[in-house]
Amino acid sequence: MIDAINRKIIAALQQNARISYAELGKRVHLSAPAVAERIRKLESAGIITGYRVKVDLDKLGYPILAMVQCKVYRTKEREFKALLLSYDEVVECINVTGEQAFLVKLAVESLSQLDAILEAFIDLSDTNTMMILSTPVDRALPETFFK
Template structure:
């Protein structure tokens, strides 16, 4: 990955809907050259897709919770399946350490949060924190030239 690839990625991170023409102008290449570079970044697995950023609060989910989940013995796969089936789990990572999962839930109320966690309470221990604010929005790691 070179400096031009980095410029392309930074522009796409800022606005994944940017036109090829505008992207080319920003990085100083022709539109066909930019299209080829984007295609190569996709082929190499650096770009996995183009997406949108949706505000959960605007959809009626004003609360976010981070939940650490420790399945009871023999319940790991059952708990994982339940997490995958509950759409309010916006993301979940399987982790090392005392807990097996760290998840982010989007909920309308604390009562809704309680109701969701009731689905796993007999299969796992949970530790929940309500998100007050984001100190750092989701961002990419720094790019390193290869």
């Protein structure tokens, strides 16, 4: 299923997910229907899970990105998860090993907005806030996949 051609297809879609099947076909030396069928199978196998637009958060009015490490108090875990979901500014949240820890990425308009959110978190967890300065690498897949 994951042969060299599908790797190339995924690589091309990684670079531009709105590319046409015809164009993809040219790149992998296959007809458009053949590519469409391969992609349909990748989707229904759950390998391709969607297509997303990438946007500039800064230009959309969210100049501040923060990563908050939350060590949730043992008894407050359920409550914490509910709180997380209630905040629209939570852009990403990953659950990691070690002391009920979550890494929460927040996109906010201002530091005061960040502060307000952290206030709410601090009742349920020990927080450690890091401001995100830059994102030197942002891939969806390891490069080895394409080799």
